[in-house]
Amino acid sequence: MNDELIWRSELPNGLKILLLPNRLPVAHVTLYLNVGSRDEAPSENGIAHFIEHTLFKGTTHRKSFHVLNRLESVGGDLNAYTSKEETCLYAAVMQPYIGRAVELFADVIFNSVFPENELEKEKQVITDEIDSYRDNPSEQIMDDFEEHLYSGHPIGRNILGTKSTVRKFNRKDVITFIQRHYHPSRMLLAVSGNLSLAKVELLAQRYFTDAPFPAAEFSRPAFSNYIPFEKVIKKSHYQNHCVIGNLAYDMKHPRRTPLALLNNYLGGSAMTSRLNLVVREKHGYTYNIESGYQAYTDTGLFWVYFGTENGLHQKTLEVIEHELSRLRERPLGPLQLLQAKRQFQGQIAIAAESNANRLMAYGKQWLHAGFIESLVNTLDLIENVKQDDMIEAALEITNPMAMSTLIFEARQRGKPTK
The missing domain is CATH 3.30.830.10 (Metalloenzyme, LuxS/M16 peptidase-like)
Known part of the structure; x- marks a missing residue:
């Protein structure tokens, strides 16, 4: 290519x-x-x-x-x-x-x-x-x-x-x-x-060229002093909604690509993601479940979100933690890793068919990170991810002691009309 x-x-x-x-x-x-x-x-x-x-x-x-x-x-x-x-x-x-x-x-x-x-x-x-x-x-x-x-x-x-x-x-x-x-x-x-x-x-x-305002000093204070939390808020909803997550790598971090690959394998957009297969298809606990990774200039965020009925959110959390522990403790097999790479590479390549998508992605990279990863560069970075890279990212980012939890717990209310 x-x-x-x-x-x-x-x-x-x-x-x-x-x-x-x-x-x-x-x-x-x-x-x-x-x-x-x-x-x-x-x-x-x-x-x-x-x-x-x-x-x-x-x-x-x-x-x-x-x-x-x-x-x-x-x-x-x-x-x-x-x-x-x-x-x-x-x-x-x-x-x-x-x-x-x-x-x-x-x-x-x-x-x-x-x-x-x-x-x-x-x-x-x-x-x-x-x-x-x-x-x-x-x-x-x-x-x-x-x-x-x-x-x-x-x-x-x-x-x-x-x-x-x-x-x-x-x-x-x-x-x-x-x-x-x-x-x-x-x-x-x-x-x-x-x-x-x-x-x-x-x-x-x-x-x-002729900007009406002079350039001003510009700096952004970095975030520090993260304290993991667990918080439950009562809401008048039919479902419980839950997010678990942690701080993650910024957009320049050398392990950002392994984490992005891990996230896509775990709870990306494909119906064959681990969370969709296990939580939804195997157990039927939830309709919506996904994970995400957002990289900022000097910090990042990894999260898993799901919505489920009131009596199932604890069971769902247990299944999610089991999947996270597998990622921390058991490396993907060679075939699993290869399939995860091909899936992620294909998704990125298809998105990059859009000139608008590619232009905006490259512009954002250069604006914030000071570099541009072309499509070929990105596919190469994914290809070069090793099993140990995935384990290191999982150990650091999905550490249970560092994870936070927010739950919107549904109040008891009448059953919805059919």
Whole structure:
């Protein structure tokens, strides 16, 4: 397999530029900002996400409708998201409109006006979004688990914020946060398109050179003092919901790939994952069960989630612990390890068929980790995982003494109607 072309550059103001050549009719443009919810002060909790919502409410050059219509009028798609560590704007357009997307991104980042009436409306939208997560226990328990795991640290706070903090935001708060964080030295422009790196550089120089805010000092306090916990919260649900987990490797750690492989084998998306086969197919204890591994810049999170009826959650936990102990104590056989590798490699390769997926993955890696693992690099890293690597990761990350547990326990209530 030949490695792909990945072009990189950086402007004098620190803006990173990434180009993946793409001759298909559709191009993709992504702008990453190295700022997320972990960069907020306690009183600002939720403001990074709030700003992402309100960037499209009008600029000094365009009204809100014209912002939205700028790409939609040529069949393009515009969207954005906020995470713990980044804000991302992304668009899909036909190849001739790449420059239009780049210009629009610069306009909303540097020239948004944030009308007070629009801010007030968006507060209601986001408080409704918060309620929608509260109505979904499988979503809420993950947010609550991270909050307890990273107790007292910004990375544990909910990305959406709270109703209390969101309702207090005003235009001054928004502008202050933007001036502190929205500088090209904290940005990465990524393009998948049929144009040269020189052309992308020209577009970036044209629209991102004259940033209205000076660069500010930027640092993130590392999390420390993890204390494992066990917590049960009564909820008016029909099911018990449970998360068990621990701190895990950051995105630069040498054992991140063995842990990712272990996680996929244990509770990944395939129906043949160990947890699905044993907990669901063999015992019938649960409908939903999965494991996950989230790597951040300086920490990480490993978890197992399941939902089950009130009387079965302890039995389910016992089966999960048995599977974790097997991973700690018994290396996978040569054939098992080979099959686990082929499955994980295939899933990653299929996902990488999407130019958008690949562009966003590479952009995020370069933004946060300072390197890019191409598809070939990633497949090679998986191929080189040894049995001992898996055992070491399992021993360290699934150590029972270090695992935390959060349970949403269902209160007694009437049976649901059929």
